[in-house]
Amino acid sequence: MARAAVSGGLNRRLTWHAARLAEVVEETPSARTLVFDVPDWPGHLPGQHVDVRLTAEDGYSTQRSYSIATPADGTRVALTVQRVDDGEVSPYLTETLVPGDVIELRGPVGGWFVWRAADPAPVLLIAGGSGIVPLMAMIRARREAGSRALFRLIYSVRTPEDRFYADELRTRARDDMGLDVGYVYTRQAPEGWPAAPRRLSVADVNNGGWPPDFQPSCFVCGPTAFVETVADILVALGHDPRRVKTERFGPTGS
Amino acid sequence: MDLFSDDYTDGNTLAGPLRELFTVDMTGAVGRCVHCGGEGPVAGMKVYAQAPGLVARCPSCQEVLMRLVRGPSDAWLDLRGTMSLRIPMPPE
Numbered sequence: 001m002a003r004a005a006v007s008g009g010l011n012r013r014l015t016w017h018a019a020r021l022a023e024v025v026e027e028t029p030s031a032r033t034l035v036f037d038v039p040d041w042p043g044h045l046p047g048q049h050v051d052v053r054l055t056a057e058d059g060y061s062t063q064r065s066y067s068i069a070t071p072a073d074g075t076r077v078a079l080t081v082q083r084v085d086d087g088e089v090s091p092y093l094t095e096t097l098v099p100g101d102v103i104e105l106r107g108p109v110g111g112w113f114v115w116r117a118a119d120p121a122p123v124l125l126i127a128g129g130s131g132i133v134p135l136m137a138m139i140r141a142r143r144e145a146g147s148r149a150l151f152r153l154i155y156s157v158r159t160p161e162d163r164f165y166a167d168e169l170r171t172r173a174r175d176d177m178g179l180d181v182g183y184v185y186t187r188q189a190p191e192g193w194p195a196a197p198r199r200l201s202v203a204d205v206n207n208g209g210w211p212p213d214f215q216p217s218c219f220v221c222g223p224t225a226f227v228e229t230v231a232d233i234l235v236a237l238g239h240d241p242r243r244v245k246t247e248r249f250g251p252t253g254s
Numbered sequence: 255m256d257l258f259s260d261d262y263t264d265g266n267t268l269a270g271p272l273r274e275l276f277t278v279d280m281t282g283a284v285g286r287c288v289h290c291g292g293e294g295p296v297a298g299m300k301v302y303a304q305a306p307g308l309v310a311r312c313p314s315c316q317e318v319l320m321r322l323v324r325g326p327s328d329a330w331l332d333l334r335g336t337m338s339l340r341i342p343m344p345p346e
Contacts, residue, residue, distance in 0.1 A: 014273040051270040065267055109269035111279030111342075112297040224260035246298065248264045 016053060017041070019077065019105040021097055027164045031082040031130065032094055033069060038105060043072040046137035047114035047219070047247075050077065050107035054089055064089045067134035067221075067247075068108065071141035077105070080164055082130040113219065113247045117145035121217050124209045125153040126230050128200075128222020132164050134247065135221055139169075143176050152180045154208045156200045156226065158187040182208045200226070205233045212238035217245070224248040265299040265310060271322055272296075275329060276341075283341040288334070290315035296339070 019036035026032050048068055055061035066079040083094040097103070115123065115138040123142075125135040132155055142151055157163050163183070173181040184200045185193065210216040218239060220230045227248045234244050265281055272280040281297040292314035299310040299319055307323030312335065319335040 014270065049266070049269065063270075065270065106270060109273050109279070110266055110281050110297075111269075112282040112295055113266055224262060224264075227264075228260070246264065247266045248262070250263050251260050 014106055014109070016104045016106045018102050021099050021101050021103070022076070024099060027080055028082075028162055030094070031080060031164060033078055033080045034093060034097065035076055035078045036103075036105065037075050038077050039075055041075045041077060042108075044068055044077075044108035045111075045114040045116065046071055046141040047134045048108035048110045049134065050079065050105050051109065052079075052089065052093070053104040053106070054092060055104070062088055065109075067137070069133050069137055069140075071137060071144050077107075080130065080133045080136075113221075113245050115141065115217065115219065117141060117147045119217065120147075120149055122150040122210050122214050123152070124216045124218045125151065126200075126205070126209075126218070126220045126222075127153065127155045128226035128230070129157060129162065130164065131220075131222030131226070131247070131249065133221075135219055136165055138219065139172065139176070139179065142179070143172065148178060150178045150210075151176075152182070152209060154182050154184065154200070154204060156184040156186060156222070159185065160188070160190045180208075200230065202233050202237070205230065206237060209234075209237075212240070215240070215243065217243055219245050219247075221247040222249070224250055261304070262300045262302050262311075264301055265296040267301045267303065268296060268299075268308060268310065268322070271308060271324060271329075274324070275331065278341060278343060280339075280341065283339045285319060285339050286337040287312040287315060287317065287319060288337045289317040291337075 017038050019038045021034055022037045023035040024032055049065050051063050051065055053061055053063040069080045070078040081090050081093045084090045127135050169181050172179055184204055185197045186199055187197050189197050218234055220227050227246050231244055231246050235241050269281045283296045284293055285296055286293050298313055300313050302309045310320045312319050317335050321332040323330040
């Protein structure tokens with residue numbers, strides 16, 4: 001029996017697309033945002049990611065997953081990539097690739113670690129290092145959709161220089177009504193910061209987050225050990241494990 | 255292998271590779287472990303990528319739930335440790 005094809009959406013076969021680098025934004029000394037132009041991009045939800053494939057002239061190819069940093073915007077797909085010194089893909093993306101170059105990309109993929117603008121529940125975002133990327137897509141999408149869901153972000157970084165999107169987050173914390181932004185510095189805090197550098201603690205999550213009674217949606221993204229610790233803290237504080245969504249990207253520094 | 259190192263990611267990594275095989279997103283599918291009976295989303299599985307292919311382990315008991323190897327002309331999906339997968343589906 002013939003069935004009408006579902007346009008776009010989930011039933012589209014996942015294929016590799018040519019993605020042309022259109023724009024580069026330096027975020028930190030070791031991270032940059034790459035804005036690709038991907039013809040026929042079907043759109044995406046905040047929190048989704050893409051697989052990037054690089055192929056060498058000898059045919060060797062390798063792929064990595066990167067979170068999308070912005071809400072859907074036509075054919076534009078923005079990734080913020082942190083350079084990993086002994087990495088195979090990130091040095092190429094952060095140092096070699098220049099506007100006009102073409103790589104292969106497929107997606108969007110992932111339907112679990114996503115925030116939907118129609119969801120009115122309060123949201124707690126906890127980022128470790130470059131784990132901020134998919135959470136930033138949610139923060140940006142919230143404003144764009146005119147959502148009034150209450151958002152709190154706790155962002156753990158090594159030093160002030162390691163913060164992604166620092167200026168934008170400062171502006172948004174002032175202008176995006178209902179968005180709170182808090183930082184935890186693990187190696188070096190800014191001048192005059194009230195706390196010495198330290199790891200994210202139960203007190204940070206308890207004070208900077210929402211009470212479990214509010215039934216917030218929690219999104220935690222970062223290095224594996226960070227995510228394990230934060231997820232354990234949230235559950236110990238009484239959050240429903242089903243409302244704690246996590247995304248791990250491996251050992252610290254990878 | 256040290257199962258308690260942090261040298262793993264999670265089932266979000268499987269989103270792309272599984273979308274090659276399935277027409278719907280599988281990261282939100284809820285799997286049940288053959289070994290311990292634990293239930294959880296595919297996204298929450300512990301995924302080790304150092305092996306040839308991807309090995310997903312149960313976050314509760316650490317046993318292997320599934321393995322996925324993509325060759326040039328075939329994909330091998332071994333679901334030995336997965337009793338069932340409950341897959342969210344749009345209405346027919």
